[in-house]
Amino acid sequence: MNESEKTKLSQSLKANMETVKTIYGSDSTLKMRSFSNLESDKIKCGIFYIEGLVNKESISKNIIRPIIQAEYSGEKDIPALLKDKVITSEHIRVEQDLTALIEAVNYGDTALFIDGFATAFLIDSKDWKQRQIEEPQSEMTVRGPKEGFTECIMVNLSLIRRRIITQDLKYEFSEIGTRTKTKICMCYIEGVANKNILGELKDRLSKINMDAVLDSGYIQECIKDAPMSIFKTVGSTEKPDIICGKLLEGRIAIVVDGSPEVITVPYLFIEAFQTGEDYYIPSVYGSINRFLRIASFFLTTMIPANYIALVTFHQEMIPTPLAISIAAASTGTPFPTIVEMALMLIVFEIIREAIVRMPSFMGQAISIVGVLVIGQATVEARFISAPIIIIVAFTAITGLMIGKIKSTSIILRMIFIILSGFLGFYGIIFGFIVTCIYLLQLKSFGVPFIHVDNSKGLHGVTDTIIRAPWWYLKLRPAFMAIDRKRNDFKTKKVRK
Amino acid sequence: MRIKKCLLLVFIISDMLMLSGCWNYRELSDMAIITGIGIDRAEDGELDVTFEIIDYKTASAIQAIKTETFQSKGKTLFEATRHAIKLTGMKLYWAHAQVAVISEEVARDDIIPIIDLMIRDHEIRSDIHLIIAKDVLAKDIITTMALTMNNQSYELALMIHNSDSSGEIPKVHLYQFINAMGTDGKEPVLPSVTLMDDIDKKIVASTGSAVFKGSRLRGFISNEETMWYLFVTNEIKSGLLTMHLDPKKPKETVSFEIFRSETEMKPVFSNQSVSMSIKIKLLVKLNEIAGETNYADGKQQNELEDKASEQLKENIMALIEKMKKEFDLDIFGFGNVVYQEKPLFFEKVKSSWDQQYQNLKVELQVQVKNKSTGVFNKAIEGD
Numbered sequence: 080m081n082e083s084e085k086t087k088l089s090q091s092l093k094a095n096m097e098t099v100k101t102i103y104g105s106d107s108t109l110k111m112r113s114f115s116n117l118e119s120d121k122i123k124c125g126i127f128y129i130e131g132l133v134n135k136e137s138i139s140k141n142i143i144r145p146i147i148q149a150e151y152s153g154e155k156d157i158p159a160l161l162k163d164k165v166i167t168s169e170h171i172r173v174e175q176d177l178t179a180l181i182e183a184v185n186y187g188d189t190a191l192f193i194d195g196f197a198t199a200f201l202i203d204s205k206d207w208k209q210r211q212i213e214e215p216q217s218e219m220t221v222r223g224p225k226e227g228f229t230e231c232i233m234v235n236l237s238l239i240r241r242r243i244i245t246q247d248l249k250y251e252f253s254e255i256g257t258r259t260k261t262k263i264c265m266c267y268i269e270g271v272a273n274k275n276i277l278g279e280l281k282d283r284l285s286k287i288n289m290d291a292v293l294d295s296g297y298i299q300e301c302i303k304d305a306p307m308s309i310f311k312t313v314g315s316t317e318k319p320d321i322i323c324g325k326l327l328e329g330r331i332a333i334v335v336d337g338s339p340e341v342i343t344v345p346y347l348f349i350e351a352f353q354t355g356e357d358y359y360i361p362s363v364y365g366s367i368n369r370f371l372r373i374a375s376f377f378l379t380t381m382i383p384a385n386y387i388a389l390v391t392f393h394q395e396m397i398p399t400p401l402a403i404s405i406a407a408a409s410t411g412t413p414f415p416t417i418v419e420m421a422l423m424l425i426v427f428e429i430i431r432e433a434i435v436r437m438p439s440f441m442g443q444a445i446s447i448v449g450v451l452v453i454g455q456a457t458v459e460a461r462f463i464s465a466p467i468i469i470i471v472a473f474t475a476i477t478g479l480m481i482g483k484i485k486s487t488s489i490i491l492r493m494i495f496i497i498l499s500g501f502l503g504f505y506g507i508i509f510g511f512i513v514t515c516i517y518l519l520q521l522k523s524f525g526v527p528f529i530h531v532d533n534s535k536g537l538h539g540v541t542d543t544i545i546r547a548p549w550w551y552l553k554l555r556p557a558f559m560a561i562d563r564k565r566n567d568f569k570t571k572k573v574r575k
Numbered sequence: 576m577r578i579k580k581c582l583l584l585v586f587i588i589s590d591m592l593m594l595s596g597c598w599n600y601r602e603l604s605d606m607a608i609i610t611g612i613g614i615d616r617a618e619d620g621e622l623d624v625t626f627e628i629i630d631y632k633t634a635s636a637i638q639a640i641k642t643e644t645f646q647s648k649g650k651t652l653f654e655a656t657r658h659a660i661k662l663t664g665m666k667l668y669w670a671h672a673q674v675a676v677i678s679e680e681v682a683r684d685d686i687i688p689i690i691d692l693m694i695r696d697h698e699i700r701s702d703i704h705l706i707i708a709k710d711v712l713a714k715d716i717i718t719t720m721a722l723t724m725n726n727q728s729y730e731l732a733l734m735i736h737n738s739d740s741s742g743e744i745p746k747v748h749l750y751q752f753i754n755a756m757g758t759d760g761k762e763p764v765l766p767s768v769t770l771m772d773d774i775d776k777k778i779v780a781s782t783g784s785a786v787f788k789g790s791r792l793r794g795f796i797s798n799e800e801t802m803w804y805l806f807v808t809n810e811i812k813s814g815l816l817t818m819h820l821d822p823k824k825p826k827e828t829v830s831f832e833i834f835r836s837e838t839e840m841k842p843v844f845s846n847q848s849v850s851m852s853i854k855i856k857l858l859v860k861l862n863e864i865a866g867e868t869n870y871a872d873g874k875q876q877n878e879l880e881d882k883a884s885e886q887l888k889e890n891i892m893a894l895i896e897k898m899k900k901e902f903d904l905d906i907f908g909f910g911n912v913v914y915q916e917k918p919l920f921f922e923k924v925k926s927s928w929d930q931q932y933q934n935l936k937v938e939l940q941v942q943v944k945n946k947s948t949g950v951f952n953k954a955i956e957g958d
Contacts, residue, residue, distance in 0.1 A: 391602060392600060394606070394668070394670060395698070395700075399671045399673070402608065403608065403629055404640070406603045406606075406631070409603060409604045410604040415600075416602060416603075501598065
């Protein structure tokens, strides 16, 4: 038998069932059942399904019982009869290809063979155990919806659909991954999303040729503009309200089956500092929080480098009492300042990574040990000078503010430390200029990464450093949306 | 190919960084931070420099930072600094030095060889304070224990810094001193200190100012006279005026707290000569009556103000006369003011300004305005 014949169904039920059994081998999750109609033996069927992926009651109620109890009045076209009038499942489709049949059954459908016909039906009976909708650990909020995506693509899509009811919300399904055949769905709002970006995205998705896509992160990496860049140019989030907000701004979301992280395209630098909560709390507090986040990013990347530059190259710039305190605190310590700083930062990263992975009951103990041992004891034993511990602690805390861009800040921090260790402030300024130039030329799907919006008025500022009140957020971000007009508040005073 | 290029770039950059070293990398704890110096003349004509550096021996989180002093010799200040490495083992760091005490002997000789390093070197701040040690060696000043902190140099710097409140110490940075030296028609002035006996120890106290002719010390004026000098040059920010307003009651003194003082110096030209007209306006508050006469009486305020103005005018004129006749030093900058108004005129008389200055007519007007008498509007009655 050649390849095409292998995937063809035969007209004999027995032969089909044998083929399936051979494919699955000694897999006992495969369940098969043959049955026929009460009245007539002409309707002879066989089903197979995978245990654990199906709702057994629905199979017996919607497939087996109706077929067994059906009234047969001698129609010739048995498949049509079964499909239209007998099977009471809410979803049924015809499938002629054996490979597609197996794949669908592996996902939770039930396959139905009919003796004497070379067609098979795939009946939807998906029901498996999955995680409840709960608040995502990585994106906790105080104010705002606390639902998070789960691993099932249909559930995720339903969370999005419920929030954007208009018919303009379009879903486009496709499959990626030659062995995993992972379902993905592109979501966008027609009339708002940019057609060019959509076309580019489809093009890049079609070029992905991997055998496994287990998480949306795989796709993120493959469609990125600058694959080796430390800056993320494709964003991801776990919260449906944030996805809906981004869709309404003209972005395109890709939901990947098996992953609770939904990726959004294009992704700009400023989005790392925007959270959903900024929009739910009054604009003043939202602006303060956003400003704090941006300031924290700069602090966490630059403070260690600035300290090293001040203390080792430009001691005359430190106020005299501070200089004396630092000098007195660092006498007797064996390592040069830059080595101390790098050492402490690496130790901190190790502790942080370790605490994230361990069970929560150990986490408390380890954090206390970490603080006491590392901080207190090394200073008392005169391994590390106390100002270094203060700097590292402050860097760590400001780093916690900016969870979305943390890995970037770690690498940037290290680069700045090396530069400042060699060249002092010259090195830092040089690194800063290079980083700025790099960021300004970076693009995410054709949209500039650092987005300078020079449309009329102060629209560029209204949603970046601050979060302006809704009556000022009249336009969507530039370059992305076709229809930029977002809302049409005539006046901000609603009361008379 | 692209990987090769990247790798090549990485190697080039890392080689550049490794081979060129770290430019100017210095650890803060490897440097001896100088807080102040004292300069004396040794017997063989060289300089004896006393350095006060931060002491790392006793430095810990709990104790306050202490200082150490040591002496080093050299023909010039720079040589003395370098020789200090033989004594401490650490290179000296000048950037936080705030005070340089210079002994009278060195200043009378010529101060320029001492201060050239300070203005030329990149590490020494140009706003370092210069102080003259009167009657004692600069070494004694620097090595005396300070009163309020562990650091004598910083205490001296603080004394000069807070001189705004007392009005009796001239606040002179190095660059201001050098500017004054270079200005024709103005002679520089530096604060002076000496050792005084306190209850059971010696402490450093300010004794007024040292007046210079160019770069050579000429003489000293007292604390009080410094105050009159600061009045004329419009540098009084706050201070105290203590006066005996009634010649019949010499024991009674009245204290005024100065809030504001404005001085206007104008040259008045006539024919080929010039005279100075100085107008001083003060805003004071009657703060203390050490006696029983009710100076705080509301009806007598005008009289009070007139009396105070008279007294102040007398004092200031006395100092101006003293500087003219006794010292022949134009520390007030009259010549400079003439130059600002009519530069060509001053150019002509510049060479004979010293003689002209001695006979310079100065017209002084002082106006004291008393704004309040405190929270008590009469004198305390005794009987």
